[in-house]
């Protein structure tokens with residue numbers, strides 16, 4: 625398959641691994657921001673091919689994982705209301721709220737539907753004009769353009785029974801928050817290529833300069849990640865802290881201007897709480913005032929919903945790169961993908977799920 629198979633070529637991978645070893649003279653710790661990159665690293669054993677002392681720290685870039693528990697509980701409360709059709713991508717259905725998940729609400733009789741696009745939810749709303757239809761719009765800059773387009777279309781087409789439960793988060797403020805932490809060990813970042821395909825690379829040079837960290841925009845296939853790591857180590861060894869693009873087949877410096885214009889029209893920046901991490905100033909998007917009538921939080925009375933995390937779950941430390949998943953005492957015991965205590969064990973991009981899926985036997989013996 626073009627753009628996949630050739631980016632998993634074993635001979636080229638070995639060549640890049642050799643170049644990484646040749647370039648490395650001392651230990652380094654770098655963070656891959658995106659959960660999709662984490663899964664690729666663990667799945668292909670890339671971290672095990674690196675020189676001793678070169679550590680991959682898994683970042684917070686899993687959209688399901690960082691969606692605040694309070695928003696999950698609001699989703700559960702809205703979905704349970706009579707007459708509501710609650711639409712979501714499938715990976716949100718098993719994310720635990722304070723006491724249950726969307727599957728449980730669905731099995732109790734709620735009309736919860738899995739869709740593959742927010743525009744599918746808009747179609748459902750047009751087909752069911754007498755019923756409120758809510759789409760659960762979460763994620764980073766990658767999923768936001770489609771959600772913005774759906775709200776734009778809802779207003780343009782006049783679909784008043786559609787609304788969006790929105791919890792979008794932004795990567796650059798999270799990078800800054802990680803670097804400001806007194807426990808930060810991160811010396812460089814592999815930036816998420818798909819985020820940059822939307823937003824471009826313009827937000828990163830000030831971060832690289834302020835925190836003196838190399839930032840390399842990186843893709844998701846094995847060769848993409850190895851090349852990102854290679855470019856990062858070359859910079860670290862040279863004492864440089866530049867922004868480089870190791871994913872040029874998908875990312876242009878200016879991003880996607882049409883998508884950015886849609887985002888700018890529909891959303892506005894807001895403070896956002898990240899699950900397990902806490903509030904990061906100006907790290908999210910909410911609907912702009914002229915689209916606020918489509919905000920599910922305004923339309924449904926959920927302001928009083930308060931959430932409580934499992935006391936066993938340490939996903940906040942996992943998401944900040946302070947703890948590896950198997951170092952959580954609940955890993956593989958009280959917490960498994962079948963009975964997750966935290967979102968990082970549920971999501972297809974969660975670090976705990978990656979460790980469970982690809983290193984289960986090895987880690988259970990630890």
Ligand code: SF4
Nearest residue numbers: 938939952959966976
């Ligand atoms: S293993 Fe489970 S309980 Fe532990 S941090 Fe991960 S999601 Fe939370």
